[in-house]
Structures are given as structure tokens and as C-alpha cells.
Amino acid sequence: MPNAADTNIAQAVRQVAHPLTVAASDCDRYFFKLHALDRRSLDIAPGASSEDVLQAVDARVLDAAELMGRYGRANF
Structure with missing residues (x-):
């Protein structure tokens, strides 16, 4: 069973960890960031606001990774 701290982090991640969709010519791009704290x-x-969460994360980052994925219909 998760403790209160785990639950707070999970709730904060759900607030800010959604993909950013950017319109492209024939596909969407999704950007994800993973932070090791x-x-x-x-x-x-x-x-807390997403800005407050990001400030708290930025103060504790050991390393980070970014992933950009594309999604679109296949052109057959």
C-alpha cells in the first residue's frame, strides 16, 4: 500500500505528465520528460499547481531524459 508521500508524487505527476500535442503536417508529436530525483x-x-510541482522537481533532479514520439495514420 503506498504511503502519503508516494500518493502525493503520483497525483503531482498526473497533473503535469501529459503529452504535449503539436500539430504537424501528417502526424502529431508527443513529448515526454522523465526526471530521476x-x-x-x-x-x-x-x-499544488503544476508550476509548483515543476519547481520542486527542478530543485531535486539528478538526471533527466526526454522522448519525442510521433503518431499518425499510415499512408498505404
Whole structure:
């Protein structure tokens, strides 16, 4: 069973970890960022804004990775 800190992080991630869709000529691009943090939980209040979450994350980043994926209909 997750503890309160795990639940707060999961809720914060759901607030900010959605794909950014950018219109392209025939496909959409989705951008994802993954951050490795130096601690298991962040000191953020429930209901914190996505900006507050990102500031808390930025202060604790050990490393980060980015992924850009494309989605579109196949042209057969």
C-alpha cells in the first residue's frame, strides 16, 4: 500500500505528465520528460499547481531524459 508521500508524487505527476500535442503536417508529436530525483518524496502540498510541482522537481533532479514520439495514420 503506498504511503502519503508516494500518493502525493503520483497525483503531482498526473497533473503535469501529459503529452504535449503539436500539430504537424501528417502526424502529431508527443513529448515526454522523465526526471530521476535525489529523494523519494517532494515537499509539496496537495492541490499544488503544476508550476509548483515543476519547481520542486527542478530543485531535486539528478538526471533527466526526454522522448519525442510521433503518431499518425499510415499512408498505404
